[in-house]
Amino acid sequence: MSRVTKTDVFLILILTCIAGFFRFHQLDQVPTGLWRDEAANGLEALRVLDGSLSIFYGTREPMFIYLVAISVAFLGRTPLAIRLVSAIVGTATIPVTYLLVKELFRSTDQRARAIASLTSLWLATSYWHISFSRLGFRGILLPLLASLSFYFLWRGWNQLTRLRDYGSSQRSLTLVWFALAGLCFGLTMYTYTAARFLLVALVLFLGFVASLGWRKARRRGHGHATTSPPVSPLKAGAVFGLVFLLVFAPLGAHFVTHASSFFARSGISVFRLAQDEPLGLVLAENTVRQLGMFGLSADPNVRHDTAGRPAFDLFTLLFFVVGAAVCIQRWTQLPYLFLLSWFCVMLLPATLTYPELPHFLRAIGALPVAYVFPALGVERAWHWAPTKRFPRKLRPALAALLALCFAVSGLFTYRDYFSPAVEEMELVKAFDPRFVEVASLMNELDAPDSVWIIPLGPNGEQRMAYFVIDFLYQGQAPHVYIPLDESTAPQELSLACQGRRRAMVLNRTADAVSQPWFDLYADSKGLIPFLLHQQAQSLERAATDGLEVLVYELPSNVSFSMPSGFAPLDMAFGEELRLVGIACECAAFSAPRASVVMRWQVEEQPTTDYTVRVALEDDSGKTVTSMDRVLLSGEGRSTSEWDAGQEEIGYFTLWGLPAETLEGYNMSIALVAPRDGERSSVSEERLVSAALCSQPDTP
Template structure:
């Protein structure tokens, strides 16, 4: 009963926030946290799954497997050195090096799997906890949740969002070059300031679905769907299968995740996906102490580093967790982790290093290009404020409030200014964070708290006029929803210890209602409010997209002229790639223009060229003029 009261008060606190952080909100949230912690302070309400204790040294179970595993790791390192040498000398024209690189990854993973057969702990550990849901039921529910996630990511996919953003077009152009030139195999794309791994995925999407903007966005949508599965895996390792499904559902319907999943950039869902996979397999590694799980953790960490820069600050979170796990075990149980833990960390580091090796080569060879984006967005070096430290503190405040109060103002990332979480999730997040802080000395709760706050740092440390920046802070997205899941898990654990002994499924009805309300709120946010918001509609290089569509329809008897605002823009070069060459109207050009006699002319002007538009109407009264207006309220 007290848990319901706490949730209701947190909801009232969240409902008080549209007017800003005020006394009523503080009062409701404060009362909710006090009641929630007081009611569930005892350790018996902790919903985390117990981890089996595994101790002891190593023994050689199969000498042949152990020797072959060592050989495979040695081969992987040699292959990596060979690939690195070729990339250093020849990139971006070293296609053979990538095959050596893939062979090195395969060799290292094969070595890890064989190592599990070759070496084992001397003493068998405790068995893992029994699952709280059958495999068949779990797969059925997960398939249903994936169906919901696919609907949220693919509904109106051809028209929402409307335009083709600069970076989307640039990625498309580079992917087309990869397909056209078998020798062009870059490591890093200087135009979008990101590793080229994303470009290879886009090139694959072009091969499957054609060269279209939607093909680029399919890559992000696919990552968004995989993130739902990864959320289940992480939730399962923390709380069990049922709560893993809850975490997956929250990611499936989150308007924050949906927005990023429908936006074609390497930066969107890559960090949430690989962070969730890294955490899921890190926790699985500690539970099973298998080298294969440690190796897969290294694989996900390495791949995460090969996409968006925000993942770089997630790596210290994982490192802190492993260090604290070892120290916590030493202090509490007076024993260090088993030998497999230290061997597993070595395997994880080797695999991660092999995966990220090409990017490391580029960073060493071209440090100015590799670090340029971070240098140009770092707040302490690029703020207009007179006091950079004051601007940094303001960034901290804005990012802490973005979940509940005022979210990202950028229409590409969010409904401008809308909180990043729906009202239900935002209220539960407050309770989940409070409970995690109460038990923060436990390693897995420290992981969740550190993940949330360190995940905000890429946004906090970037340009203050963009704050809060939910794209750069996307590493905090999965942590936020796992903390929402924590609050629900505590409530369900409390029910299981009380009325759940007689009515075990009764509590799932109100939880299901909350999840349904969450889905409805997020659907309304993205497909109604955000879809009909001018700032969101206009944020995807929309004027350039409209200009490109006009150019793409120009016939062979018409000469096209565009202002310098449009000329050379990646969106025009991608969408109007097959059109005839067009002429740039510079800022010094004046009417009348030297049109070719006997040919039609198309002039495409941007909104800031209103004077040229009005002058053309006076000089060419018989011409056809049209103003492109948005399908909703907004300027032409």
Template sequence: MNTHQKTNWFHWLILLAILAAAFAVRVWNIEGAPAGVYPDEAVNGIDAIKVNLGEQPFQWFYTDNNGREGLFMNLVALSFQIFGVSVLGLKIPSIIFGTLTVLGVFLVTKEIFRTPRAGLFAAYLVAFSFWSINFSRISFRAIMVPFLLTFSFYFLLRAIRTKSFWQFAVSGFIFGIGFHTYIAFRIAPAIIIIAFLGLLITKKHLFRNYWKQAVIFMVFMLISAAPMIWTFYAHPEFLESRSASISILSPEVNHGNLLQTFARSFGLSLAKYNFWGDQNWRHNYPPYPILNPIVGVSFLIGLIYLIAKFFHLLWLRIKHDVRDQKLFTYAFLLVWFFSMLAPEFLTAEGNPHALRSIGTLPVVFIIATIPILWILGKADTFSPSSKTFFFSFILALLIFAGTFDVVKYHYFWANNPAQYQSFESNLMLMANFIKDLPAEKDKVVIAENMQRIPIRLFNYQTPNIYYVYPGEIQSFLNEKELNNPIFIMTEKNDSVIEILKKNYPLSQLKGISTEKAMKFDTKFCIFK
């Protein structure tokens, strides 16, 4: 085996270790962190159960919860068939997509910089990122966006370099699948269009050399996107979403001052990476930025470097007709970042928002790799003793970057009371409590609409269970004859308890909890 082959094997072994570690930190203690299943996740699971029970067919678009592209729910349905209706069954698709995104980042970064070393650094940073770990452990369809972008762009960039027809086809097909994922992906074609303009001013005879390949890309993209395109054509109302009501373009939102609203939203969107992060406990560890200090500084330096070099090379192209391939590379990375940031800064609700900008996740870590590569390149001029010290220092920084977010997630975030409350962990306690009750016993869940969804998910086929709104309990009791019932409430409600006491004077109110739930104040009540 020659030296090149040994190096190749070494790189693949490191990548395999990174992928194994990435999977481990995403799947470990999945039942305990997050502490609950949020209603938005549970809706996905209920649609999946309905599919498996034959209550509805596989769909391209599910209309509940403001409407959702159907691919993720269909994969959850498949997961339930393998793992059963469980937390793992609900979340394993996210875990897999999150892990495979690490592989995708390696491949696309390796292709961009033409060195596996760059790919390994970027993959390592993604593998142990709080941002990526967190969304890989939540059953949200958005986690598919980084995965599809990285693999589509890997094959696209490779195809541009090699003029390979089949790679253009694969890239287009993967890209088209993106339209089946998350609303933020709908802006992704802007990356292709604007990057094409960058390629146009970089390569000579672009149309003559690539028009056939471009047609292949478009055809295969349309093939995979066709079911969703047809669905939206047949049901244009599905295109409407809550985004319209929170857009900065809406007069109700910008109050006649669009520029100021845009500047604030754009500033907050950028600030989340380094200064002030997403304040939602389901998305981040508030108030901290979504990147750890090492990665955050490296990303900021890399972004400034990219912008400066892009305009420098653009000036050389315009002024002196210099065609530098790096101009396309820099343009591509910048367009990717700012295009996928747009779903966040074009809305004015809840910013900074790490979920809406999830399409920037891969490119953020690719950009953060640029300063690392520059520093390592300079190290070639160091003396042997200086190299030893330098590489030891770099290794220490990488170890810090790799452990910081893992500890932050699995220890500090996972044990924070705010996380328990944000995920409404008492609903999981209720769901498990109800599952253990005798099948013949009447079980009445007194809860609001969103609160009952996680309970219903894990008790979908539980017999003799009723869901009642707090304000409707009296009319329910008047209409229904119950057999030795137990009433389960998400919280103590005095008016409901008074009604229950009048109807069941011998029953008592009890608080149900566990040691951990008492610590985090996430208990619930029963009346029996």
């Protein structure tokens, strides 16, 4: 009979402590920031705490979200509250995997304990598993519940087939194991999309067992039976299946009535994205690329693989190959057949997708079993070693060498994860630390009579990035997202600012101009400040990495608008761009200023990125005030990406006017092109009479 001894308890405690160190060490600092998908889980958790309970959240299974809700209820709205759930789940996977592997090979006694210990040690120091144990992704639940369900299943299976007389209590206990297996197996469906393939793995395994024949499979797996099992396999299977269906029923009913939820991730499958290529060739290439994660290739997604390294090091890969060969050689024995079925099928969620491979996250269902193979490889080498050329007395030296290899592997894992050799900008892109800092700044500057204005560009992913702010911001002032559309932004900004004394705007900092990626998350053209400058007074700014907060004092009644009444122009700036219209309005809320809007037309596709320089000159040609701004499209694209025939507008605020009117002044408009690195040249310059401007408009 398989039982947990004091030795097992001691080993489990040691292995769990090792796993806990790698998963909890500096959890509040590494990884930096908070990714949008993690924040989205946090937002759903907040809805749970508000009483909005659901069986499915968008494209997300609910279990992780409910666990995060519990964590947030105790720890508050912090990145740690989300990631702590993953760390606990990841650490708990180690003892469960130990019990599963020991139960799987329990007929071999000491071998079972050795294989279980090695598997759990590898898993405890696994770079692959550590990475997801420190991220707020729901996929981390799958290895835990898959291992737990298979542990109960094998516990019941072994009790069903062991060689001894059974009483009624043992008969009932056998069914309990199968019921617990069905319970946990049903719960896996609430963890991660890839869990659905577990059912395929189980059916495939049972299909092979049926093809081998019950008696033949039992004999090869555990010896010859001398007594009838206490309950029939069909009855045990019925208990497992019934409990599984009862647990899965609510989610299954949701899928029946909301088929789009079930097929939400089908858009990334090879069957849809690789239609122009032979499917067999694509599947073969994907299989090779996915298998490359075990020692050859890194996951291209930095969030999954901050060190840019394979899931296995060379030490693990060597014994993985040996262990896989052992499994293939013994495939007709149930434990090995089970391992092969589990591993191969649970790689399919990654193999059947396109094109980012290898993909560590989608293959996470194969994670526990992947480390059984190297453990089998070590066990095989250990029993193969004592020969005439390698006497048994050298075993202690072999054990010391293995221990040294594990220690070195663990040190490399620590170095690779906590000090990754990846460019800082790649980590910034991967984890959005700016938005964690911005949310902290928003909480610090919050005032109940204010409103937060967050520009929302045309990039659809930008709104998802702001999930981080939505989750972490806890202030009293509302935060409003204003789409950067010149036709709608003035009205939406006016509504957001009504009844507020201050507007606090999230904007980019000047040094972010050199980083195009930052422009996806900022008001690159300055539309919101341009509108606010019409009537609001700029008070202060608070900067963080790449972004800043601009604070404006608002009048009691606000009504923002774009300058209207474009004066037609026909000014050619070289052969590429033409100024076809201009509109100006003056205001004197706190200091005289002019709002200028220009309409540009593309004659030929520009070959460079232009900056517009606007200067107000008096009759003598002396510059009174000026402003430079990069000429951008509504989507934030620079002029070198514009197409012939395209029309765009640019807007400027000229400060320091000598009066509340532009009468008697000229406006100098120049296109500035970069030349030879840091130097620039004025390619064209034109003068526009101030008579084209409208009359003063003083609020």
